[in-house]
Amino acid sequence: MKKSISIAILLLIMIFSVGCWNQRELNDLAIAMAVGFDDVNDNEIELSIQVVQPEEITDPSYFTPVTVYSEIAPTIFEGFRKMTTESPRKIYLPHFRIAVISEQLARKGINDILDMLIRDHELRSDFYILIARDGYTAKDIISIMTKLERIPANKIFSSLKVSDAAWAPTTAVLLDELLIGLATDGQEVALTGITIAGGEKEKAKTKKNVERMDRIATISTKGISVFKDDKLVGWLNEDESKGYSYIMDEVQSTIGRINCPNGGELVVEIMSAEADKTANIKNGKPQIEISITLNVNIGEVACIIDLTDEETIQQLEKNMEEQLEKIVKSTVHAAQHKFNSDFLGFGNLIYKNQPKQWEKLKDNWDEEFPKLSVKYNMKGTINLTGTMEQSFFNKIKEE
Amino acid sequence: MTNTIYHNLDKNLSKIKSDLGNSSDLSIRKIHVNVQKSLLVAILYMEGLSDKDLIETSIIKSLLEKNKDALSIGAILDNVKEKNLTIPKISEVSDYSELYTALLSGETLLLVDGYNKALMANTPKWEARSVDEPSTEAVIRGPKEGFVENIIVNSALLRRRIKDKNLWLETKEIGSVTKTSVSFMYLKDTANDGVVNEVRNKLSQINTDAILESGFIEEYIEDTHYSPFPTVFNSERPDVIAAGILEGRVAILIDGTPFVLLVPALFTHFFQSPEDYYNRSDFGLIRFLRLFCLFIALLGPSFFIALTTFHQETIPTILLVSLAAQREGVPFPALLEAFLMEITFEILREAGIRMPRMVGQALSIVGALVIGQAAVEAGFVSAAMVIVVAITAISSFVIPSYDLAIAIRLLRFVIMILAATFGFFGIIVGLLAILLHLAHLRSFQTPYMTNFGPFIFRNQKDNVFRFPIPSINKNKKTFKPSK
Numbered sequence: 001m002k003k004s005i006s007i008a009i010l011l012l013i014m015i016f017s018v019g020c021w022n023q024r025e026l027n028d029l030a031i032a033m034a035v036g037f038d039d040v041n042d043n044e045i046e047l048s049i050q051v052v053q054p055e056e057i058t059d060p061s062y063f064t065p066v067t068v069y070s071e072i073a074p075t076i077f078e079g080f081r082k083m084t085t086e087s088p089r090k091i092y093l094p095h096f097r098i099a100v101i102s103e104q105l106a107r108k109g110i111n112d113i114l115d116m117l118i119r120d121h122e123l124r125s126d127f128y129i130l131i132a133r134d135g136y137t138a139k140d141i142i143s144i145m146t147k148l149e150r151i152p153a154n155k156i157f158s159s160l161k162v163s164d165a166a167w168a169p170t171t172a173v174l175l176d177e178l179l180i181g182l183a184t185d186g187q188e189v190a191l192t193g194i195t196i197a198g199g200e201k202e203k204a205k206t207k208k209n210v211e212r213m214d215r216i217a218t219i220s221t222k223g224i225s226v227f228k229d230d231k232l233v234g235w236l237n238e239d240e241s242k243g244y245s246y247i248m249d250e251v252q253s254t255i256g257r258i259n260c261p262n263g264g265e266l267v268v269e270i271m272s273a274e275a276d277k278t279a280n281i282k283n284g285k286p287q288i289e290i291s292i293t294l295n296v297n298i299g300e301v302a303c304i305i306d307l308t309d310e311e312t313i314q315q316l317e318k319n320m321e322e323q324l325e326k327i328v329k330s331t332v333h334a335a336q337h338k339f340n341s342d343f344l345g346f347g348n349l350i351y352k353n354q355p356k357q358w359e360k361l362k363d364n365w366d367e368e369f370p371k372l373s374v375k376y377n378m379k380g381t382i383n384l385t386g387t388m389e390q391s392f393f394n395k396i397k398e399e
Numbered sequence: 400m401t402n403t404i405y406h407n408l409d410k411n412l413s414k415i416k417s418d419l420g421n422s423s424d425l426s427i428r429k430i431h432v433n434v435q436k437s438l439l440v441a442i443l444y445m446e447g448l449s450d451k452d453l454i455e456t457s458i459i460k461s462l463l464e465k466n467k468d469a470l471s472i473g474a475i476l477d478n479v480k481e482k483n484l485t486i487p488k489i490s491e492v493s494d495y496s497e498l499y500t501a502l503l504s505g506e507t508l509l510l511v512d513g514y515n516k517a518l519m520a521n522t523p524k525w526e527a528r529s530v531d532e533p534s535t536e537a538v539i540r541g542p543k544e545g546f547v548e549n550i551i552v553n554s555a556l557l558r559r560r561i562k563d564k565n566l567w568l569e570t571k572e573i574g575s576v577t578k579t580s581v582s583f584m585y586l587k588d589t590a591n592d593g594v595v596n597e598v599r600n601k602l603s604q605i606n607t608d609a610i611l612e613s614g615f616i617e618e619y620i621e622d623t624h625y626s627p628f629p630t631v632f633n634s635e636r637p638d639v640i641a642a643g644i645l646e647g648r649v650a651i652l653i654d655g656t657p658f659v660l661l662v663p664a665l666f667t668h669f670f671q672s673p674e675d676y677y678n679r680s681d682f683g684l685i686r687f688l689r690l691f692c693l694f695i696a697l698l699g700p701s702f703f704i705a706l707t708t709f710h711q712e713t714i715p716t717i718l719l720v721s722l723a724a725q726r727e728g729v730p731f732p733a734l735l736e737a738f739l740m741e742i743t744f745e746i747l748r749e750a751g752i753r754m755p756r757m758v759g760q761a762l763s764i765v766g767a768l769v770i771g772q773a774a775v776e777a778g779f780v781s782a783a784m785v786i787v788v789a790i791t792a793i794s795s796f797v798i799p800s801y802d803l804a805i806a807i808r809l810l811r812f813v814i815m816i817l818a819a820t821f822g823f824f825g826i827i828v829g830l831l832a833i834l835l836h837l838a839h840l841r842s843f844q845t846p847y848m849t850n851f852g853p854f855i856f857r858n859q860k861d862n863v864f865r866f867p868i869p870s871i872n873k874n875k876k877t878f879k880p881s882k
Contacts, residue, residue: 023708023819025733026726031711031719054724094712095719124712151720 030089033066034098034153036138037076037113039105045113046072047079048139049091050153057150064207065150068143076116093120096127097157099175100138100194106131106225106232114182114230117175125176128160131225131232133193140201141194144219145209156219160192163221168254168270169241170221182230186347186358186365190244193223193235226334228341236334243331246292246324247344249275256296258320261312264303268296268320271383279346279353282373286350286357290332291377292324297384307385320380328376336370346372402495408439408512415443418499425502432462432479439512440479448505450524457485458507458520476514488521500578530556533635533657535801541677545635550580550654553637557584557650560641565589571602579610580654589647594663594843598649613658616651620662622841627809629802630842632664639673649843663843667850667862669800680867687863692794696807699791700737701818701826703784708733709822725781734819736780740788741812743770748792 036048048070056065069086073079083091099117101110117123132138142152149155164172173181173191181189196204197220203209204217224241225232236244245251251273257265276291298307306312335344347365351358361368405411412427419425424446432438440462444454461484480489492498493516502508505523530552533545546553554568565587573581583598601620610616617631618624634640635657640650643661651660661668670689707726711719729736747766754762771789775782791811798804810833817825840847849855850862860866 023822024711026707026711026719026723027729029711029723031716031723033716052720052723054720055727056724057720058724092711095716097716122712154716 029092034142036100036142038102038137050142094122097153098128102132102138109230111230130194134195143205165252168245187345188341188343189227190343195222240331240334243327260303267300269299271295279350289375294380317380321378324378441510443508449522486520538674546657556637574610576608582652585649612656613653627806632661633658663845669803672799692797696795701814703787704733705818705822728778
């Protein structure tokens with residue numbers, strides 16, 4: 001009996017001596033949805049955080065649904081702590097949806113930022129990393145009010161997710177994917193750019209932006225940035241971005257244009273695109289082979305064409321393969337010659353398929369990469385032509 | 400003071416009167432049987448406990464009519480004892496304490512002048528509730544009979560279901576003042592002898608003044624007092640008790656209460672409803688639902704507290720924002736908030752049981768409107784917490800056994816404190832402690848968690864799920880002694 005009492009007392013002491021470590025009530029938290037990193041005063045960082053005003057989401061009144069706090073500090077961690085001087089609540093980081101890095105800062109290197117984002121034990125790794133482009137700062141990007149989604153960070157998160165699936169020139173990269181890319185040998189990273197469309201960004205930061213039918217400015221993703229090591233070196237244009245998505249096998253569904261045999265264009269919806277990359281040895285040198293198989297449906301016809309004719313279809317398929325090859329080639333060209341950055345992961349491919357070759361190449365990969373020969377195998381199939389055989393366009397023209 | 404009955408009738412009568420404090424419900428009728436011999440007989444009974452009609456027709460009438468020509472007092476006595484009374488059961492007492500027990504149990508006493516023994520005629524009859532639908536364990540399909548307060552009727556209800564000579568019944572009288580009849584029934588050869596002996600021993604060791612309800616017996620015979628979990632099963636339904644007896648368990652019937660006890664009781668029994676077997680077997684899934692509800696009832700508020708105060712990173716972002724919005728302006732920490740709501744609910748429930756039916760409506764208005772809606776609108780508690788407490792409360796009513804529900808209700812508060820101090824870690828520690836305790840519990844020599852641990856594979860068809868009855872193994876392991 002005495003023993004059990006003393007055990008009970010010990011247990012009680014255990015409970016009360018630890019107190020409620022790490023216990024925090026929901027209304028003591030400032031839930032951060034987005035974070036922005038900008039380069040200021042040469043080597044200081046301006047840290048901006050988009051914090052939710054919870055009751056504004058469920059019961060909107062006259063406040064904005066989110067608030068942006070920002071702080072300038074030499075290091076990020078310091079910045080977060082310094083922010084408590086401004087925010088009445090503890091900034092709660094794990095619910096980040098996006099992290100935006102300004103182009104200027106990205107050109108200097110992103111390793112320092114990433115280190116903090118990974119090291120903090122509270123952070124999850126399922127948020128997207130974006131690069132603010134066109135001269136906008138990360139703070140601008142996360143300060144724009146949005147419609148439909150009241151939390152701008154959520155808006156960006158969902159639109160990235162949607163367009164990643166339905167629009168080839170977009171690639172959404174999560175923190176953990178980025179880290180794998182950075183840590184892999186013979187592989188560079190590429191991140192989606194984000195910009196403000198429409199002018200007057202200062203006005204767009206107020207509620208005015210969402211009070212009109214149209215909007216003053218909106219945030220949209222634009223292009224893919226190319227990195228060399230952890231530094232941004234340039235941007236891919238839309239075709240090159242598209243090619244990037246095809247090569248990386250990230251296309252789930254998108255839209256493509258095909259030239260008609262007699263002039264004009266028709267638009268196809270890509271139902272499936274499968275990319276397969278291998279590294280072979282040709283004449284004692286490694287060669288990359290890119291095979292892409294497309295299955296498309298015709299979605300829109302804007303030319304005079306007889307879709308019931310088997311030969312026409314074959315001709316269209318051939319055109320499609322040629323055009324796809326052109327797009328893919330432009331991306332490879334950008335990688336090899338424009339930026340000399342192996343963001344397509346060819347080095348890693350050689351390492352996986354031809355490990356012995358990689359041993360020889362890896363030390364001066366920067367010189368070898370532009371010289372690498374690439375073979376293209378494109379295969380396109382048109383499955384369906386839609387609910388109409390002939391375009392009524394034909395009839396009109398004939399008359 | 401002597402305890403035996405005197406020869407003198409008047410002396411006897413005055414002693415009885417004074418011993419009973421001149422209680423006015425004692426009825427005494429003196430009659431002269433056989434005028435020549437002037438044999439005086441007194442008939443004593445308690446009003447309301449004995450059958451007046453029977454006394455009139457079978458005792459008084461036959462005494463008066465049949466002894467007219469008797470020759471001697473001895474002959475008259477023999478007549479009275481063996482011939483006159485048309486009553487099924489007659490016995491003789493010579494001891495006052497026995498006399499009182501008999502008189503107060505509804506027997507009619509015949510005291511004969513000059514004779515130091517009393518005759519007892521078995522004439523008990525009192526107003527009693529008839530066999531009725533049990534109010535605590537209602538079923539949609541199944542017998543609508545319930546036990547009543549009369550132990551004779553109750554044992555008959557069981558006999559009607561099991562017509563087997565092996566169904567044995569033993570009766571004891573417990574309580575030095577109340578002298579309550581307590582019987583136990585079991586199937587010889589099916590029930591474990593060890594369990595039967597234990598029941599017999601434990602019942603005979605009970606040393607108390609009064610047994611008023613089965614709860615008294617339960618607390619005397621249960622294996623451990625300091626456990627929130629019930630180790631004795633009780634039911635108002637004869638079909639449930641009969642099923643238990645057929646499994647080899649021992650039923651304990653107590654006079655004066657419709658609740659019959661059943662031992663040994665296992666954890667899994669408290670999840671079973673007779674309807675599990677009466678409805679088609681897909682309904683066996685319901686047991687799984689009950690087990691699930693047990694966890695909601697036990698962990699509902701704790702889980703919510705742990706999630707919202709320790710592990711916000713595990714809540715989906717949108718949900719977190721809406722939860723945070725509800726908590727804006729709530730002045731109390733989540734634990735206190737949960738305690739407030741839980742205690743409010745407990746008060747409402749207790750009031751709901753005790754209050755007169757007529758004020759039920761007033762209570763529900765106060766409960767639903769004032770405490771539910773107004774508390775949220777006033778910002779004392781968050782709406783999410785009200786939802787959590789409500790679902791917890793409803794879940795606790797899904798558990799068929801009220802005794803187990805009480806245990807869960809108690810443990811819920813303990814785990815809430817653990818959750819508020821340690822988060823999920825605390826919940827796991829609490830659950831492990833409960834599990835250890837359950838694994839340690841025994842009910843009449845049987846491990847409480849039998850079927851789960853010790854895990855008995857062939858019983859699994861009738862454990863968490865119920866399979867079709869023909870497919871439930873005929874050789875299902877019961878409580879037979881393991882050889």
